[in-house]
Amino acid sequence: MEDGERERLRFSEGRNDWGSDSEGSLEDLVDDELCYSSGDIPKLQFRKDVLKARWIEELGMAEVLERKGKMWTTTGIVRDGKLYCSIEETLFLAEIGALHILHGDDTYLSLKDLYEKVAKGTDGHGCSWESLEVYRHLKALGYIVGRHGIPWTSRSTKTNSIAENELDVTSCNMSSHGILITEMFDSLQFSEVRPKFEVYSPNSKFKKSSPGSPCFLLCLTSDHPPSKQAMEDLETRYEGNCIKFCCVEHGRVSFFSFTKVELPVLP
């Protein structure tokens, strides 16, 4: 996505606290809330090439009908030659005016319809409003974000995906929709803390067929940080992966790492 658009999107989310990670920065940093007066809210540019997708209710995903453009190298999952977008990917693209979503054969889903899908139901197709905010925040900055446990393609070489043979369409009686339903169901948040997203650094050479290891796995949390036990369980289960936690409050997304260290013995 173009840099200009990225900048505009960033502003629309409210300024971020540049805070404590800054090297040697001792001044109190400007992080006042960005409050708009009427007529001031930036509008994203209307795109020339708006692509089409069709919403598939039983999957909770949109099937992309027109696959032009570079954005598909880092968005959507491929199953059986078709490209599908999760609700957060769909909404993100709809918000930036890059995607029109068909419903049935002739009606289009509005943003309102899409927001209602997130708001409704017990899981909003596996994406709460907070997950959406996190996805949008990272995606707008150029990071590549996928749902944890959902391979990018049915031929991805991820080892922590659902067993390969479940995705092998030729040997399975399930339709590709059926397989997807299973995958999406399994990826739903459980009551214990589990990673929600896998995040890759902004990279023009990203390939869905071999994405490599993500930079980190991202766990969403509620009002309190994970317990020490929960952190250790995650580190054991996802050994070798960097794990980060985020919390969303009033539209502000914060990311935290709890890194095991050992202070050196000094002379």
Add this chain to the structure above:
Amino acid sequence: MGPRWKGKGAEAKALADPMSKIVSQLRLSFIESDLQGLLSGCIVLLEANAEQTDLLNRACFGRPIVNADKDKQWFQLSMEEAFYLCFALKCVKIICNDKWLKNDEEFWSCMTPKRANFHNLCIAYSHLRMKNWVVRSGSQFGVDFVAYRHHPALVHSEYAVLVLSGKDENTNGRLRVWSDFQCTLRLCGSVAKTLLVLYINKNGNGVVFPSCLENYSVEERMITRWNPEQSRENGTK
């Protein structure tokens, strides 16, 4: 964030005068003169001669009590410092109610602790001191301790330390909700320190007052905020 030395030559000075050596000199001097401390509430008072005063200052233990006495200098040691000198370094005898405290059990029962997790504070302090870090109070930053790579005259403290119990029931109630983290991290960042959390675990069966430092294990975790705007230029981590 690496060490921030105060001025040119500070790092060289620190290298030339390792903290382990200073502490070891202090230990020998105290043992030789059979130094005794007086427990008063939760602090221990020490009467130090000139050599001991110099060593206490260089090793950064205690606070001198300013008075008119020309020959001797009185110091007050915090509970953690006293615990370390008495039971880890074994170079100070502590007197309470006219008798010596023979072990840490007696120490803990004689003291009137201010904080519920005072055992853990003593263990955490000892853990860092044993690695030759200089540890001082962190109350002015809203944390338990600050840790320096050498004497505070030579270097700024790098770590703001919070001590938590390793068990899930976090009895001292610190860092329970995200706003606690936001607050502490914000403060640490504005004073250029990294937040270090020490989880203290009691090993073995639950005896209320374990008799030595070996009964505890300490796990260190660094808590940092990740900034996606900054990271995408430098590479994520």
